[in-house]
Amino acid sequence: MKKDIIISGVGGQGILSIAATIGYAALEASLYFKQSEVHGMSQRGGEVQSHFRLSDKPIASDLIPEGKTDMIISVEPMEGLRYISMLAPDGWLITNTTPFVNIPNYPDLDKILDEIKKFPNNIAIDAEKIAKEVGSPKSANIVLLGAASRFLDIDYEILKNAIKTVFYKKGEEVIEGNFRAFEAGRKIAFNL
Amino acid sequence: MKKMVLLGDEAIAQGALDAGISGIYAYPGTPSTEITEYVQFSKQALQDNVKFSWCANEKTAVETALGMSYAGLRSMACMKHVGLNVAADPFINSAITGAIGGFIVVAADDPSMHSSQNEQDSRFYGDFAFVPVLEPTDQQEAYDMVHYGFDLSEKYEIPVLLRITTRLAHSRSNVIVREKRPQNKPKLPTDPIRFVLMPFNARRRYKILLDKQPDLLKESENSPFNRYFNAEDKSLGIIVSGIAYNYLVENFESHKVPFPVLKISQYPLPKEQIERIFDECIEILVIEEGYPFIEDKLRGFLGRGLKIRGRSDGSIPRTGELNPSIVGKALGIEYKTGIKPPEIIVPRPPSLCQGCPHSVTFEALNIALDGYSTGRVLSDIGCYTLGALPPYNSINSCVDMGASITMAKGVADAGFHPVVAVIGDSTFSHSGITGLLDAVNDKSPITVIIADNLTTAMTGGQFSPSIGKIEDICRGLGVEEEHIRIFEPHHRKLNEIVQILKEELNYRGVSVIIPRRECLVTLTKRTREERKKAQAKKV
Ligand SMILES: Cc1ncc(C[n+]2csc(CCOP(=O)(O)OP(=O)(O)O)c2C)c(N)n1
Numbered sequence: 001m002k003k004d005i006i007i008s009g010v011g012g013q014g015i016l017s018i019a020a021t022i023g024y025a026a027l028e029a030s031l032y033f034k035q036s037e038v039h040g041m042s043q044r045g046g047e048v049q050s051h052f053r054l055s056d057k058p059i060a061s062d063l064i065p066e067g068k069t070d071m072i073i074s075v076e077p078m079e080g081l082r083y084i085s086m087l088a089p090d091g092w093l094i095t096n097t098t099p100f101v102n103i104p105n106y107p108d109l110d111k112i113l114d115e116i117k118k119f120p121n122n123i124a125i126d127a128e129k130i131a132k133e134v135g136s137p138k139s140a141n142i143v144l145l146g147a148a149s150r151f152l153d154i155d156y157e158i159l160k161n162a163i164k165t166v167f168y169k170k171g172e173e174v175i176e177g178n179f180r181a182f183e184a185g186r187k188i189a190f191n192l
Numbered sequence: 193m194k195k196m197v198l199l200g201d202e203a204i205a206q207g208a209l210d211a212g213i214s215g216i217y218a219y220p221g222t223p224s225t226e227i228t229e230y231v232q233f234s235k236q237a238l239q240d241n242v243k244f245s246w247c248a249n250e251k252t253a254v255e256t257a258l259g260m261s262y263a264g265l266r267s268m269a270c271m272k273h274v275g276l277n278v279a280a281d282p283f284i285n286s287a288i289t290g291a292i293g294g295f296i297v298v299a300a301d302d303p304s305m306h307s308s309q310n311e312q313d314s315r316f317y318g319d320f321a322f323v324p325v326l327e328p329t330d331q332q333e334a335y336d337m338v339h340y341g342f343d344l345s346e347k348y349e350i351p352v353l354l355r356i357t358t359r360l361a362h363s364r365s366n367v368i369v370r371e372k373r374p375q376n377k378p379k380l381p382t383d384p385i386r387f388v389l390m391p392f393n394a395r396r397r398y399k400i401l402l403d404k405q406p407d408l409l410k411e412s413e414n415s416p417f418n419r420y421f422n423a424e425d426k427s428l429g430i431i432v433s434g435i436a437y438n439y440l441v442e443n444f445e446s447h448k449v450p451f452p453v454l455k456i457s458q459y460p461l462p463k464e465q466i467e468r469i470f471d472e473c474i475e476i477l478v479i480e481e482g483y484p485f486i487e488d489k490l491r492g493f494l495g496r497g498l499k500i501r502g503r504s505d506g507s508i509p510r511t512g513e514l515n516p517s518i519v520g521k522a523l524g525i526e527y528k529t530g531i532k533p534p535e536i537i538v539p540r541p542p543s544l545c546q547g548c549p550h551s552v553t554f555e556a557l558n559i560a561l562d563g564y565s566t567g568r569v570l571s572d573i574g575c576y577t578l579g580a581l582p583p584y585n586s587i588n589s590c591v592d593m594g595a596s597i598t599m600a601k602g603v604a605d606a607g608f609h610p611v612v613a614v615i616g617d618s619t620f621s622h623s624g625i626t627g628l629l630d631a632v633n634d635k636s637p638i639t640v641i642i643a644d645n646l647t648t649a650m651t652g653g654q655f656s657p658s659i660g661k662i663e664d665i666c667r668g669l670g671v672e673e674e675h676i677r678i679f680e681p682h683h684r685k686l687n688e689i690v691q692i693l694k695e696e697l698n699y700r701g702v703s704v705i706i707p708r709r710e711c712l713v714t715l716t717k718r719t720r721e722e723r724k725k726a727q728a729k730k731v
């Protein structure tokens with residue numbers, strides 16, 4: 001088993017929580033993993049990405065080789081496309097459709113969504129809306145993780161435990177909200 | 193066997209705690225910050241009474257760590273690569289005095305300049321100072337090398353440089369940790385004269401340092417971190433250092449490279465192994481993260497005779513961070529070009545947060561300077577450097593920490609007025625104070641804006657060393673009371689702020705303007721924590 005994942009978005013969008021959740025799950029599933037993340041200047045509203053590598057064999061590089069990524073999970077529609085050259089021909093693009101507009105020249109959203117639809121393997125969901133619907137508006141990132149879980153090859157219970165671990169400090173209510181967000185995203189991916 | 197999931201930076205910190213460190217000193221700087229932050233919040237560090245501090249700058253950090261080593265205890269100073277420029281004086285000279293308690297300096301390089309002004313390679317400093325350099329390949333080696341580095345430092349009474357790069361610093365993986373070993377007992381040196389670097393003694397100490405070199409070479413040749421992997425195909429021999437090793441093996445099935453590989457993670461360069469690979473192989477490829485340090489050393493000035501490829505000869509790009517594809521391509525491995533990103537994608541540069549106090553300061557400054565030719569705002573490094581970008585376009589320089597005030601003085605000395613320096617509170621304590629003293633002594637007509645957001649924001653909100661002391665420092669340096677102006681940078685007060693700026697821009701002497709309001713990120717974090725505490729009390 002090998003899964004190479006890029007998680008992308010804008011600094012402050014909860015990319016590291018997605019990575020941390022997969023990390024705890026990998027640990028419990030006794031898989032090897034390496035996760036590289038961005039700290040520093042870009043975290044101030046710039047483009048950020050995290051490389052997450054999972055395998056049942058030892059992993060060498062912290063970075064995914066070009067064109068070998070199995071899945072891009074993007075919390076922002078344009079940001080997912082930014083790393084598209086990293087995606088394997090049969091890889092999946094799982095992305096939020098709500099843009100994060102903090103630049104004056106943000107492209108036309110419809111054009112971005114059209115580009116996303118060009119990929120046969122895409123799941124584009126309005127994660128913000130779904131997060132609100134399940135009563136956990138801050139959990140758009142976990143909605144996307146839920147959708148991605150279809151391709152993760154990690155046991156469902158293990159993933160849920162990992163969510164619990166990541167949000168443990170924030171209390172029961174937040175954990176429950178994230179569970180609902182996770183379920184909603186997962187359902188969409190399975191009903192495709 | 194206990195396993196932990198750690199960033200490269202955290203592995204160094206945990207390694208230090210388990211190897212019996214007594215003190216860690218740092219000035220924040222990406223990608224080194226998380227080493228000291230880990231110790232700051234570690235229960236283990238608290239229990240073992242490990243001293244930690246965010247120092248005024250990297251020079252004071254290295255000197256304090258050296259002091260602790262002088263007193264027999266293990267110590268560490270951590271910084272980003274350019275921090276070692278600031279600390280170069282104590283670093284180079286500590287090699288001559290030598291260490292007593294294990295003494296490690298960590299320098300975190302930033303190839304590709306993700307968050308830095310340059311991509312200088314700290315291995316040159318190790319070479320320059322004649323001290324051993326350790327360069328971990330992965331998180332596990334980062335952890336193990338701290339233990340090993342302290343031992344090496346104590347055995348040869350020498351500082352050890354631990355060099356990492358961004359990718360390792362900020363990548364997480366499993367690390368097997370060891371039993372904790374006890375700290376050293378404090379003891380003053382029996383021969384303190386060796387720390388007195390007056391010429392007669394410095395000459396003696398320098399000779400001692402040079403005499404250690406053959407032994408340090410032996411250590412490298414026998415190091416568990418320098419490894420020779422033999423293979424059948426001798427048409428090529430690969431010399432690879434640190435994290436680049438991972439990118440190399442990533443290109444081969446089961447990580448088996450068909451050519452002989454010499455992996456180097458400890459310097460001085462292991463001569464015996466290098467001779468072997470040159471004897472055995474027809475051509476040599478050197479793969480290293482950073483400058484072509486090993487490659488140029490091996491090629492020499494004339495580059496005659498040996499066939500060596502690497503960054504210098506263009507086989508690998510001369511600048512920027514490596515990755516598996518770049519290394520693969522240097523080996524002739526074909527990479528299918530991936531899908532081209534659509535052209536509508538635009539870059540998303542970092543920017544000030546919505547409502548950041550600095551944004552008000554820039555807005556007011558732009559109004560106050562309207563009518564003057566541009567190019568008269570010298571600035572510095574911090575979140576406020578983003579004021580160089582649209583929509584502000586307010587500042588005209590960012591060179592090295594502290595350079596705003598001193599460069600502004602130079603521009604004023606060249607005859608311009610008004611001239612403005614914009615510097616952050618943490619940068620001011622790092623290296624702005626001395627420059628301000630120069631300006632006061634010369635009565636230079638400059639307006640210094642110390643943008644005080646009560647924290648070191650750019651690197652994630654660490655303690656800012658001059659917090660609560662800035663105006664007292666300025667008074668102490670001799671800035672006149674009526675030209676120290678303090679206000680809260682709020683949008684609703686814009687007119688008032690512009691007025692203050694205009695008044696001081698007109699003054700032909702040193703003025704200090706302090707816009708003071710907390711960084712929104714630290715403010716949010718602090719309020720959340722306080723609310724949680726209050727709730728916990730109620731329950
Ligand atoms: C010699 C050196 N050390 C450390 C850094 C990393 N660094 C850049 S900006 C900064 C903090 C600046 O803090 P402050 O001046 O208070 O400005 P703020 O980010 O809070 O606006 C640090 C630590 C550096 N670039 N150079």
Ligand code: SF4
Nearest residue numbers: 545548575649711712
């Ligand atoms: S982190 Fe703080 S200082 Fe930096 S841009 Fe955001 S609000 Fe401003």
